[in-house]
Amino acid sequence: MPGYFPKGRGWPKIAKSTPGLIRATVYKHLHRYMPAMNQAIISQLQTLDFKDGECKIGCFDLAYSIVARSGSFALVGSRLSQNEEYLKAAKDHILGMIVTTRVQFLVPDCLKPYIGGLIGRLATLGTSWDMHASRKIMLRHFDARAAEYHAKIFTGNGSSETNLNGTDNPVEIFQWLYESSVLRERWTYAEVIGEMLLLQFAFIYTTSYGLYGALVELARRPEYISPLREEIDLIFSEMGPTVPACDGMVLMDSFLKECQRLNPPSALSAHRVCISDLKLSNGITLKQGSHVAVPSGVIQRSSEHYANPDAFDGFRFVKRAAAGAKNSRLVDLSPDYLVFGMGAHACPGRWMASALMKLVFAHILVQYDILLPNSASAPLTGSLSFEEFYVPNFGLKIALRQR
Numbered sequence: 001m002p003g004y005f006p007k008g009r010g011w012p013k014i015a016k017s018t019p020g021l022i023r024a025t026v027y028k029h030l031h032r033y034m035p036a037m038n039q040a041i042i043s044q045l046q047t048l049d050f051k052d053g054e055c056k057i058g059c060f061d062l063a064y065s066i067v068a069r070s071g072s073f074a075l076v077g078s079r080l081s082q083n084e085e086y087l088k089a090a091k092d093h094i095l096g097m098i099v100t101t102r103v104q105f106l107v108p109d110c111l112k113p114y115i116g117g118l119i120g121r122l123a124t125l126g127t128s129w130d131m132h133a134s135r136k137i138m139l140r141h142f143d144a145r146a147a148e149y150h151a152k153i154f155t156g157n158g159s160s161e162t163n164l165n166g167t168d169n170p171v172e173i174f175q176w177l178y179e180s181s182v183l184r185e186r187w188t189y190a191e192v193i194g195e196m197l198l199l200q201f202a203f204i205y206t207t208s209y210g211l212y213g214a215l216v217e218l219a220r221r222p223e224y225i226s227p228l229r230e231e232i233d234l235i236f237s238e239m240g241p242t243v244p245a246c247d248g249m250v251l252m253d254s255f256l257k258e259c260q261r262l263n264p265p266s267a268l269s270a271h272r273v274c275i276s277d278l279k280l281s282n283g284i285t286l287k288q289g290s291h292v293a294v295p296s297g298v299i300q301r302s303s304e305h306y307a308n309p310d311a312f313d314g315f316r317f318v319k320r321a322a323a324g325a326k327n328s329r330l331v332d333l334s335p336d337y338l339v340f341g342m343g344a345h346a347c348p349g350r351w352m353a354s355a356l357m358k359l360v361f362a363h364i365l366v367q368y369d370i371l372l373p374n375s376a377s378a379p380l381t382g383s384l385s386f387e388e389f390y391v392p393n394f395g396l397k398i399a400l401r402q403r
């Protein structure tokens with residue numbers, strides 16, 4: 001995230017290690033996280049309040065609560081992922097971060113060092129998105145968890161760092177970062193916490209936004225419900241919440257990919273900063289320090305790459321695959337689909353995000369009928385969306401009716 005770190009100091013060392021950690025945990029050993037993630041989804045759905053068999057809920061709120069609970073299992077472990085106070089603080093903090101950065105965009109660069117922090121603080125003060133208040137609560141939980149890790153290291157019960165490959169237990173991302181900090185002095189505790197806060201955003205917000213968009217599209221397009229249910233009956237109901245079951249649901253995969261193609265979380269992708277002058281193949285030289293990004297939103301709606309690009313075709317990518325096209329799965333990267341970025345820094349969490357969204361879709365489709373009770377044509381993006389970044393329309397509601 002260029003611009004999020006102090007000028008001239010570049011990425012903190014810890015941020016360079018995290019993508020590798022994500023690959024070594026929730027990518028390589030995704031199967032280890034599946035049972036608990038699945039259970040977290042079931043638990044969150046059980047909290048829904050049904051009256052006469054129907055529950056009306058903010059669509060983003062539904063997606064956000066499910067992803068926060070199941071994602072927190074991988075980030076901070078089983079106990080904290082069931083702690084309501086922690087989950088609320090994590091969700092409020094992420095939205096607080098978004099509002100704060102949105103508001104800070106409006107402050108002229110020359111004034112940012114002086115009043116940027118204050119303006120950001122005022123923007124959320126007194127709301128449930130007060131970043132500072134929620135951060136305090138979260139830090140209390142982080143500190144308590146870190147003390148448990150510490151005790152474990154020094155009472156000789158072993159550390160997770162050594163069992164990335166060794167046991168069947170899923171590794172807690174926070175535990176690994178903390179142990180690395182203590183045992184190898186690679187980074188400070190403050191850096192570990194900073195990285196956790198960024199990771200919560202990278203994991204929970206983005207996946208929630210993808211799931212939210214897909215749920216709205218599904219509610220608006222009931223014709224997809226029956227084929228998706230048939231696939232779930234055939235695969236998910238047979239194989240259970242497993243990685244092969246998620247890989248096998250190709251109609252769902254295509255539907256989710258089409259949703260993300262049309263409703264990405266951002267209009268730009270693959271941000272890079274040139275660390276030295278860079279001559280491109282077309283002769284243009286990008287000067288050292290230039291910030292470049294790819295206009296993914298435009299590319300994903302371009303007729304150069306997609307037939308009838310503005311039309312929603314939930315099975316577009318299965319048809320492409322059947323016609324022999326490569327890179328048609330949700331997690332595949334290609335220059336015409338940049339939701340997860342491109343190249344060496346492409347999102348390492350995309351397999352986890354894909355599996356999580358599929359598990360949620362399977363549970364919701366099996367248990368409920370889905371309706372959009374208000375504003376069937378209201379925009380998916382809300383009023384806080386500006387510059388490249390899209391923020392959900394928090395007013396959009398979804399209704400789940402027990403089948």
Ligand code: HEM
Nearest residue numbers: 019202203206207210270339340341342345346347349353
């Ligand atoms: C639908 C959900 C998600 C979307 C749309 C998304 C999107 C992205 C994008 C666009 C990038 C930048 C890629 C580039 O610059 O080329 C990125 C990077 C990253 N994402 Fe995700 N992401 C999602 C879920 C996740 C999850 C679940 C995790 C963690 C488990 C995660 C962790 C990361 C990390 C650590 C990076 C930095 C990679 C690097 O710098 O090498 N993301 N993501």
